[in-house]
Amino acid sequence: RSAPRLRRSALRSSGRLLRPLPVGMPREGDKYVVTDAQKRDFFEKGLATLDNLLTEEEVAEIEAVYNRFMSREIHVPGKDFCDMSKPFDTKFEDYSIINCMLPTKYHPPLEGNIYERLAATVAAQLFPDTPMAKDYDQLLNKRPGKADAVFGWHQDMAYWPNTKMTPLTTTVTFSLAIDSTSEASGCLRYVPGSGKPKTLRPHHALGSSRDDAHALQAEMYDTDEVVLAPVPRGSVTIHDEWVVHGSGGNTSSGERRTYVVAFRAAETVKLERAAGFTHSHNDEVNWDTFHAHETTTTQT
16 A cells, blocks of 8 residues: 655645644744754754654655655656665665665656755845755655664765866755654765865765766875764754765764755756756766866865
């Protein structure tokens, strides 16, 4: 018996909410109100936490569709359904981190859901002078008891076209907790302020090439101070494109399910698409060419 589908009102309606918001939620309808403190954390540290982005009802409706992806009821072709921490040819039963790229591409009814709408309002508040657009989305699931479900330290810019191709790198990436996260379940961890120089550290592929395995590992320094960023169900972390971050394995008895949506400058998204880059692992793009000789590029 399949999980229920999202109601159309939750997917596309920008009108009234299904029911009144709980008292104290930092929202005005479909707008999440970002505080000055959250803005400071984002711009100074590279990461901020937005508590209570979604109500329990909203999370539950998204969760129903999320689970249909994880059970493979909704088909995702090729490398866009893989293990983020292992070679692309890993068998599904051996996955530690289930990675589903571009869920709204493969299930269009998910497009424009309440999470996306709220995220768009946050991006507009962070960058009021820069038109922002959704660049990509992604579903991640660290399976229970998988100590190897590790996201290596990285900067997002290492995965994307370099600054010669996309000079304006303005980005905010949202990670929605479908499950509350903790150190044991492999919550996000980061190095505050590490992205302020807007310089790309040396990265190396964890596989023999980017065609064999997607993940990268950044060079870490003795002076790096690591901070954990656990969040409760329905809350999100937001981070920029340069901050050094990753996450540990899941040694807990529960899943760590995450729904990622990234907004970038609209002109940058246009340039990415013109270069044939859609964030799909099935793209006919040589990943290794994006940052050849670019490991110390600084944005001007």
